[in-house]
Amino acid sequence: MQVYNPFVRKFGSLPQNTAERLSPEAGIGLIGVIFWILMLVLAIAFVVKVMPSYYDYWSLQNIVKQQAQEAGPEESAGQILYNLNGRLGVAMIHIPQKDIVIEKAGSGPVLITVTYDKIVPLAGNMSLLLHFQAKGGH
Numbered sequence: 001m002q003v004y005n006p007f008v009r010k011f012g013s014l015p016q017n018t019a020e021r022l023s024p025e026a027g028i029g030l031i032g033v034i035f036w037i038l039m040l041v042l043a044i045a046f047v048v049k050v051m052p053s054y055y056d057y058w059s060l061q062n063i064v065k066q067q068a069q070e071a072g073p074e075e076s077a078g079q080i081l082y083n084l085n086g087r088l089g090v091a092m093i094h095i096p097q098k099d100i101v102i103e104k105a106g107s108g109p110v111l112i113t114v115t116y117d118k119i120v121p122l123a124g125n126m127s128l129l130l131h132f133q134a135k136g137g138h
Contacts, residue, residue, distance in 0.1 A: 035135035039116050046122070053118045061086045061134045064112050068137030080110060084119055109138040 016137050026034075067084045075083075088095060099116040118130045 003131075011126055049122060050128065050130070053120055053132075056091075056118075057132045057134065059091050060088070060093055060095070060114060060132075063091060063093075064114055064134045064136035067134070068110050068112045071104075071110040071137075074108075077102045077104055080104070080112070084112065111135070111137040 028090065062110065063084070067087060071080045071083075075106055077085050081097075081100065083103075084100065085097075095114060099114055101113045101115075103111040103113070113133065115131075115133045119129060120128045123127055
């Protein structure tokens with residue numbers, strides 16, 4: 001009984017020792033391992049630098065939405081801004097006043113828009129510019 005084996009057909013016989021079976025090109029080399037570890041470390045460092053900015057943005061979105069919903073029709077834009085700044089201070093989020101826009105039409109709903117840029121230093125003279133815009137209200 002003869003069994004079909006493509007290796008035997010191509011090379012004539014099966015290798016007898018491990019030196020014949022293993023190729024020096026099998027697997028990933030030391031340089032490859034070092035390369036992928038370096039890529040992983042750089043990716044983790046990037047996430048560690050950028051995530052606090054996104055965490056602040058997500059917190060800011062929640063604060064702006066809550067402030068717009070809780071603003072009463074009798075509150076002025078100055079009072080709404082004062083309350084918003086108080087909440088931002090508690091959350092330790094620092095936004096310049098020029099980036100906060102409060103629109104109020106008479107006794108109608110309030111629209112609060114916060115648009116700001118955040119520069120995150122990465123390494124040396126390289127930085128990342130992030131643009132955020134949080135809206136709350138109608």
